[in-house]
Amino acid sequence: MARVSDSRVIVALDFPEGKDALAMAARLDPAICRVKVGKELYTAAGPQLLEQLQKSGFEVFLDLKYHDIPNTVAAACLAAAKLGVWLINVHALGGRAMMHAARGTLAALRAPPRLTAVTLLTSMGAADMEDVGLSGTPQEAVVRLARLAQACGLDGVVCSPQEAAVLRRECGKTFLLVTPGIRPASGEIDDQQRIATPAAAVASGADYLVIGRSITRAKDPLAALRAINDEIAAASGA
Numbered sequence: 001m002a003r004v005s006d007s008r009v010i011v012a013l014d015f016p017e018g019k020d021a022l023a024m025a026a027r028l029d030p031a032i033c034r035v036k037v038g039k040e041l042y043t044a045a046g047p048q049l050l051e052q053l054q055k056s057g058f059e060v061f062l063d064l065k066y067h068d069i070p071n072t073v074a075a076a077c078l079a080a081a082k083l084g085v086w087l088i089n090v091h092a093l094g095g096r097a098m099m100h101a102a103r104g105t106l107a108a109l110r111a112p113p114r115l116t117a118v119t120l121l122t123s124m125g126a127a128d129m130e131d132v133g134l135s136g137t138p139q140e141a142v143v144r145l146a147r148l149a150q151a152c153g154l155d156g157v158v159c160s161p162q163e164a165a166v167l168r169r170e171c172g173k174t175f176l177l178v179t180p181g182i183r184p185a186s187g188e189i190d191d192q193q194r195i196a197t198p199a200a201a202v203a204s205g206a207d208y209l210v211i212g213r214s215i216t217r218a219k220d221p222l223a224a225l226r227a228i229n230d231e232i233a234a235a236s237g238a
Helices: 018-025 039-055 070-082 096-107 126-131 138-151 161-171 198-204 221-236
Strands: 009-012 034-038 060-066 087-091 114-118 156-158 176-179 208-211
Touching: 009 221, 018 039, 034 039, 039 060, 060 070, 070 087, 070 096, 087 096, 096 114, 096 138, 114 138, 114 176, 126 138, 138 156, 138 161, 161 176, 161 198, 198 208, 198 221, 208 221
Parallel strands: 009 034, 009 208, 034 060, 060 087, 087 114, 114 156, 156 176, 176 208
Antiparallel strands: none
16 A cells, blocks of 8 residues: 655554554545554553554554653664654753754664754643743743754754744744644533644644544544644645
8 A cells, every 4th residue: 555645744643552443544545644552552562563554554653752861762762763652752841961862863874864953841831830830921932942852963853833933933844743633613612721723733834743532533534634634734735
């Protein structure tokens, strides 16, 4: 099966077991989306699930947000690269040395995965930042962390769509912006605070949109995916 080419949609396979994730993937089309595997699913199903998804034609965003000492994160990134995934991430709050180590270990590979940094989780607002000792507004923190990630040579960041426009201005056209917190206009907010519609996220400069429940809980996930792709195409003038 042909692999995806220019799809902006990454479907979040946020399921507790591999069989459920594979059942959902079978209802999608790898020609018009990529998929994300996060901590819960990867812990339950492991590398075997990634292999099955890739055999079905999907490119995989392995969303494990590595955050540890530099050597440990570098080794984890190398192990992820060997699994053939398309995109991985670290947490920018791990600091400069950690991100440099991650970038360095991938630089020697012929075809490394794209490397991004999580800035501030989309579930966090100003009060949450204050609780953990982070100063400024969420947008100010995101800009600081994105600039740090760019200085460390990372390909881009995972950020809220509400920060995409300012990051596009601050970090340039080639810096990758991956945005969770995407909800169609008719969707529910759920547990995220800094959200946007697909059209608004694209208009703000987002490259890739991580979308979960709006697709995976739809009566017809493929139809929901196609509708979102149509909205994105209209917003981007494609």
